[in-house]
Amino acid sequence: MCQLAYTNLANTRMTFSSHQLQSLSEAVKEDYLGLMTRFTEYDEKYHFLHLSIQEFLGAWWIAKHEKKREEVFKDHFDDDHFRMCLRFVAGLTHLEHQSYQQYFNKQELDLQCKRKRLFGFKTCHLSYFYQNPEIRRRDHIRSDDIDNVPILLLQLLYESQDTTLCQVLSQSINNHSLCLDRVSLSLFDWLCLSYCINNSNTTWNHLHLGPVYNELSPEHTILLQTQCKGLEVVLSFPTDELIHKLLQSSLLYNIQECYCELSEGQYVPCLILLQFLNLPQLKILHLRMYCPTILTVDNTYYTDKCTELEKCIEINSTLQEMKIEYRGENEITSTIKSVIRGVTRNKTITSLTIVGPSPPLPDGVLEQLLKDNNTLQALSLNIPDGLLPSSLNIVEVNTPLTTLEIGGRWWRS
Numbered sequence: 001m002c003q004l005a006y007t008n009l010a011n012t013r014m015t016f017s018s019h020q021l022q023s024l025s026e027a028v029k030e031d032y033l034g035l036m037t038r039f040t041e042y043d044e045k046y047h048f049l050h051l052s053i054q055e056f057l058g059a060w061w062i063a064k065h066e067k068k069r070e071e072v073f074k075d076h077f078d079d080d081h082f083r084m085c086l087r088f089v090a091g092l093t094h095l096e097h098q099s100y101q102q103y104f105n106k107q108e109l110d111l112q113c114k115r116k117r118l119f120g121f122k123t124c125h126l127s128y129f130y131q132n133p134e135i136r137r138r139d140h141i142r143s144d145d146i147d148n149v150p151i152l153l154l155q156l157l158y159e160s161q162d163t164t165l166c167q168v169l170s171q172s173i174n175n176h177s178l179c180l181d182r183v184s185l186s187l188f189d190w191l192c193l194s195y196c197i198n199n200s201n202t203t204w205n206h207l208h209l210g211p212v213y214n215e216l217s218p219e220h221t222i223l224l225q226t227q228c229k230g231l232e233v234v235l236s237f238p239t240d241e242l243i244h245k246l247l248q249s250s251l252l253y254n255i256q257e258c259y260c261e262l263s264e265g266q267y268v269p270c271l272i273l274l275q276f277l278n279l280p281q282l283k284i285l286h287l288r289m290y291c292p293t294i295l296t297v298d299n300t301y302y303t304d305k306c307t308e309l310e311k312c313i314e315i316n317s318t319l320q321e322m323k324i325e326y327r328g329e330n331e332i333t334s335t336i337k338s339v340i341r342g343v344t345r346n347k348t349i350t351s352l353t354i355v356g357p358s359p360p361l362p363d364g365v366l367e368q369l370l371k372d373n374n375t376l377q378a379l380s381l382n383i384p385d386g387l388l389p390s391s392l393n394i395v396e397v398n399t400p401l402t403t404l405e406i407g408g409r410w411w412r413s
Helices: 004-010 027-037 051-064 066-076 080-093 098-104 120-129 144-148 151-160 163-172 189-198 218-223 242-247 269-277 299-316 333-344 365-372
Strands: 015-017 035-039 043-048 177-179 207-210 230-236 258-262 284-290 319-328 353-354 378-382 403-406
Touching: 004 015, 004 051, 004 080, 051 066, 051 080, 066 080, 066 098, 080 151, 098 151, 098 163, 120 378, 151 163, 163 189, 230 242, 230 365, 242 269, 258 269, 269 284, 269 299, 269 333, 299 333, 319 333, 333 353, 333 365, 365 378
Parallel strands: 177 207, 207 230, 230 258, 258 284, 284 319, 319 353, 353 378, 378 403
Antiparallel strands: 015 043, 035 043
């Protein structure tokens, strides 16, 4: 019965004539014909109740013929008609034979983000402020490499549960960087990808997730548990609960670079910043908050949290670069003031960028930063000139600045 299923699958035939079943013993007919249904079309014909039944029986036949197993697998590897059947084969054989490594040992598999190139002055300008100036908002370009994500291989890995092959495939990916920004994956594909990455025994340099809407799926959660240095993600309409779930140290413990956009949603910026800054190995933080609905909290509680934010930044010993971009109707002056005061006494931050509107900053905040900080090398306060302190009077600069930008159009990024 299994051979019959395989033979007809190889010939892309889904129906069987009654004479093809005559060679089957009565015992086989009694045990297995319940998997088929019968209909009449000129003569009596049969087909399996579902294609997946035929595919599984065909895979069983392949798996049980050890001498021809790898040869048959190779013959059908590029046949889309056989994808599900090969997945069944992977589950039945665990792809233990060494010959299977050839399919996973890809040469120079480029799945990195493709971005618009920087030229001239812009390259020079951004390089003063950012360690990775090429990572910019809305700079992705369409690339055929998106279609290179080896979905079938990921599915075969998950079905076979072979961790060695996970490592073989992962070592083939250029720069250990993976862009999923415009890749359409099913929930099962996410599960397969998560299995591969988490069993790759590899530290990933950069992981760009596609937009995450409303909630963090279990597949995202599994994926974020990997050894990954850099994370790029857009959270659309996030809630406090979603952001808290994302920022659990157990998930992002290894993250050193985080580029995150919060698009609309409901949260308190001060509290969100605190959660990001509690990531234990974070060196670079770019956080863009776009048109949030800021939740109302008790004034005393909010004041205490702003003080906590200031102290958190002050004692942070890993953060080197911070960019805070805010666009919205609500003012967040206290939060921005706490950030600047925290950076003033911080000993590791070398680059600070703040973009966005706010009521005028309190007098003396900027002057104190430039006077008392002794590590900051690049400072950009990209806020409207009219919102700078009216009495701004910089007379003493002790911080080792090489680049200073104050004022400008607040919607620049």
